[in-house]
Amino acid sequence: MIRVVILGAGNIAQHLYTVFTKSEAIQVVQVYNRSQKALQSFTNVATTTRLKELRDADVYIIAVADDAIASVANKLPFTNRLVVHTSGSASMHVLHKKNRRGVFYPLQTFTKGKEVDFSQIPLCLEAREKTDFKVLQQLADAIGSPSYKISSEQRRALHVSAVFVNNFSNHLYRIAHEICEANNVPFQILHPLIQETAHKITTLTPYMAQTGPAKRGDQKTIDDHLEKLDKDIHKEIYTLLTQSIAKTYGREKL
CATH class of the missing domain: 3.40.50.720 (NAD(P)-binding Rossmann-like Domain)
Incomplete structure (x- = not known):
């Protein structure tokens, strides 16, 4: 024992x-x-x-x-x-x-x-x-x-990675929750999408699993989303993530 x-x-x-x-x-x-x-x-x-x-x-x-x-x-x-x-x-x-x-x-x-x-x-x-x-x-x-x-060095890298997949993603959920509430939409409608997104990367790499307007270069949808967002901080987060995704998939003009 x-x-x-x-x-x-x-x-x-x-x-x-x-x-x-x-x-x-x-x-x-x-x-x-x-x-x-x-x-x-x-x-x-x-x-x-x-x-x-x-x-x-x-x-x-x-x-x-x-x-x-x-x-x-x-x-x-x-x-x-x-x-x-x-x-x-x-x-x-x-x-x-x-x-x-x-x-x-x-x-x-x-x-x-x-x-x-x-x-x-x-x-x-x-x-x-x-x-x-x-x-x-x-x-x-x-x-x-x-x-x-x-090792300690590997654990530091893991911890940073964990902040991205847990803390940052949860903060994005909170923003989505706020947007839903502001538009009288029940947040639970997004639950199946959240679950499928998490489940998908158990069989695919995150690179292969990526979808959305930034990956496909859909500037019209991106502009529409930015117009819909009321808070400047939300616009900044959306723009930064969109640019990161676009650059990853070779669409750097977005």
């Missing part, structure tokens, strides 16, 4: 705690957070607000904001233990070298209160020592997640 201590009480910490407690191969021995109030949602497990009270474990998982990782790692009251963080953009080397370092990064978007299926979440793993990497693989296997050996 792999003994785990979770440091943090945010979205990722809570989701990891939930999935870990469902595995017979994992024991969450303790959850740490500097705020006692944030620990109230962690039941049936020992909690603490004091780092010096941390219990023995096989893995210490730091699941806090990126800018707090180094501070927490530096204050850990022990040496030569396996300490990992869950960040997509922070290097493994932000962790203090007094301990054995690694990364346990779940590549997914997490929202408080919304369940996720970890069997569908890739885990990006990194460790300095082979034996530590094996422990992280066992931890991933215990929750049914596919795992990949990903």
Whole structure:
């Protein structure tokens, strides 16, 4: 059985705690957070607000904001233990070298209160020592997640890519939602299109899956869309994306 201590009480910490407690191969021995109030949602497990009270474990998982990782790692009251963080953009080397370092990064978007299926979440793993990497693989296997050996530099590239496919695309959904509302059109009419677009790139490359007026060079439709948009920021976003698509498909005059 792999003994785990979770440091943090945010979205990722809570989701990891939930999935870990469902595995017979994992024991969450303790959850740490500097705020006692944030620990109230962690039941049936020992909690603490004091780092010096941390219990023995096989893995210490730091699941806090990126800018707090180094501070927490530096204050850990022990040496030569396996300490990992869950960040997509922070290097493994932000962790203090007094301990054995690694990364346990779940590549997914997490929202408080919304369940996720970890069997569908890739885990990006990194460790300095082979034996530590094996422990992280066992931890991933215990929750049914596919795992990949990903370096800090590769993970940074993945994180940027994830911002494009998740954060930016969601912002475009929000703009579309706003446009629909302004014109008394139910946004759910677009749900099948959103789902088909996402499904399509599981069998085609994004390059092959691209459609729309920018790809086919339909300037009349593009001008009509720009005329319809009321907000300057929406016009700017539409124009920038249109130009990027047009350039990709050799229609640079658009």
